Amino acid sequence: MVHEHTDRAFDADIDGMRTAVMTMGGLVERQLRRASDALRLNDLGLVADVLADERVVNQLHVQADLLCNQIIARRQPIAIDLREVMAAIHAVNDLERIGDEAKKIAYKSRHLDAYSRRETLPLDKVQTMAGLVGSMLGQALDAFLRHDARASDDLAERDREVDRLRNELNDELVARMSIEPGCITAAMDLVFVVQSLERIGDHAKNIAEYVVNVVEGVDARHAHPADNDAVPSS
Secondary structure, eight states: OOOOSSSSSHHHHHHHHHHHHHHHHHHHHHHHHHHHHHHHHOOOHHHHHHHHHHHHHHHHHHHHHHHHHHHHHHHOOOHHHHHHHHHHHHHHHHHHHHHHHHHHHHHHHHHHHHHHHTTGGGGGHHHHHHHHHHHHHHHHHHHHHHHOOHHHHHHHHOOOHHHHHHHHHHHHHHHHHHGGGHHHHHHHHHHHHHHHHHHHHHHHHHHHHHHHHHHSSGGGGGOOOHHHHHHOOO
């Protein structure tokens, strides 16, 4: 449940901050979809759209970061309010990086346009991976909006699936390059696309982990039971 208190001006600021994060998140989701579609459809027009979105994403990042810092300076939030502001600062950083990865995918899509044997590349598996990380991003943003700390565990599991797909695709592409030198440039482009998708999954997982800190006051990045068990007693 989203935290509220009696200071209406403070509530308005927090609501504005949440809106800024979600607006930026929605645009980044569109960037990722367009980059993925550009790769799938070999559509260079979509590449231009991704690059145009990138400029707006960068502007929104600056605006959201400024808004968060103004809330800290003017309202001096504490406890859950402070944790949410800090989570928003971290989240927009991750969203900006997702936008950067979407831009990289779009650029690689443009390179692949020149490859005459695109139909022989494992683009269907890349699209499966892109669909998974896209749904992870949507789930992470929904978790941020609704303060759903439970989503973190699910996203961690889905991130492991993304890692499995990355390894599978990298192995396939390396094997392909070893027997078909003519595809090396195109295969390397896809390796970089796969790398970008894997990083997007990591950023989505990060956003969900920030929510855990907001709700529970625990940094999920450093609070794994296995790690705690491994700490030697003094």
